[in-house]
Amino acid sequence: MTDQPDTLFQTPWQGVGDFRFDERVAQVFPDMIRRSVPGYGHVIGLTGLIAKRYAQPNTALYDLGCSLGATTLSMASQVTEAGCHIVAVDNSEAMLQKARELATDRVMDPIPITWQHADICALTLVPCSVVTLNFTLQFIDPSHRLDLLSRIYDALTPGGVLILAEKVTVAEPAQEHLNTLHLDFKRANGYSELEIAGKRQAIEQVLIPESPDTHHTRLQQAGFNTAFEFFHCLNFTAWMAVK
Ligand code: GEK
Numbered sequence: 001m002t003d004q005p006d007t008l009f010q011t012p013w014q015g016v017g018d019f020r021f022d023e024r025v026a027q028v029f030p031d032m033i034r035r036s037v038p039g040y041g042h043v044i045g046l047t048g049l050i051a052k053r054y055a056q057p058n059t060a061l062y063d064l065g066c067s068l069g070a071t072t073l074s075m076a077s078q079v080t081e082a083g084c085h086i087v088a089v090d091n092s093e094a095m096l097q098k099a100r101e102l103a104t105d106r107v108m109d110p111i112p113i114t115w116q117h118a119d120i121c122a123l124t125l126v127p128c129s130v131v132t133l134n135f136t137l138q139f140i141d142p143s144h145r146l147d148l149l150s151r152i153y154d155a156l157t158p159g160g161v162l163i164l165a166e167k168v169t170v171a172e173p174a175q176e177h178l179n180t181l182h183l184d185f186k187r188a189n190g191y192s193e194l195e196i197a198g199k200r201q202a203i204e205q206v207l208i209p210e211s212p213d214t215h216h217t218r219l220q221q222a223g224f225n226t227a228f229e230f231f232h233c234l235n236f237t238a239w240m241a242v243k
Contacts, residue, residue: 006032018202021067021092029068029095035189036199037135038182039233043165046231047132048074050240054161056129058083061111062152064120065136066090069099069113075130076111084129085112091119121148125155134165134238138207149222156243162224165231165238167209178235185234212237 006028025032033040051074055061061079063072066088075086090096096115103113116123120136121144131152137145152162169175186196212229216239219227224241231238 004028004031006035021090021095023094026068026092026094026098029098030070033067033070033135035191036186037167037236038185039231039236039238040135042233043134043231043236043238044070044074046238047071047134047163048078050161050163050230051075051130051132052078052080054130054159054242055079055081055084056157056160057081059129059157059160060084060126061086061130061132062125062128063088063132063134064123065133065139066099066115067092067095069103069115071132071134072099072113073103075132076113079111079130085114087114087116087126087128089116089118089120089123091117093117123151125151127157128155129157129160130163131156131161132163134163135167137164138166138209142208142210146218146221149218149224153223153243158243160243162219162241162243163238164215164219164241165236166215167207168215168235168237169209169211170235171211175235182234209235215239 004027051061061075061084063069063075063086066072067090069088072086072088088099090099096117100115103115121140137148140148149162156162170178183196216227219239219241224243227239227241229237230240
């Protein structure tokens with residue numbers, strides 16, 4: 001992956017809610033997400049292991065909101081089931097273009113990858129055994145989230161798995177403590193107060209986190225009776241939901 005440093009918020013941003021997954025974000029994305037999301041590398045690595053365990057022959061594996069394909073490539077390096085293919089979906093053409101470039105450098109993965117430009121809220125899913133929503137559902141309008149999870153549940157084969165990772169909100173006073181520690185995490189990774197404030201303003205109303213209870217209840221409403229956390233780091237949580 002490219003490691004161009006994220007300097008986007010060193011100069012003032014346009015305004016509240018202006019964050020877009022455009023060309024400028026695509027250029028610095030690996031550095032941005034690694035420095036902003038505690039536990040990101042663990043979630044991506046574990047996703048590959050989970051995909052290896054749950055992938056079923058002749059099914060699709062979906063990476064929804066694939067960005068530059070970190071989750072896709074983690075799955076591709078692990079899954080060996082016959083006849084599987086990965087469909088990596090994002091609605092940012094800038095992200096997908098960069099993802100395709102990065103993936104062409106890798107020739108050793110035996111599993112075919114299709115990079116698809118689409119809105120995941122309007123996507124028709126083919127039968128699949130693994131679906132990932134790694135840090136993506138938080139960008140979907142909350143009123144569309146249950147419909148998306150229900151369509152994922154319907155497309156999964158029995159025994160298939162959904163992996164969901166999100167920024168979460170928790171009740172006070174824990175929320176304030178976790179927020180402070182998340183800011184410390186960003187500071188420790190070299191972000192200035194100006195950059196932190198600028199990013200927060202830009203992403204407000206774009207990234208809408210919810211509580212773990214809300215996620216768990218929605219997973220059950222979508223049909224997943226077996227849903228549990230497999231990773232938790234500060235205010236970020238990842239779940240597996242098995243059909
Ligand atoms: C990773 N999973 O590296 N349809 C398709 N894509 C969307 C939509 C939508 N409606 N809304 C947002 N996205 C990745 C990281 S990033 C997380 C995921 C972050 C895409 C958006 O374009 C972006 O690429 C991705 O979801 C979210 O594991 O930036 O914090």
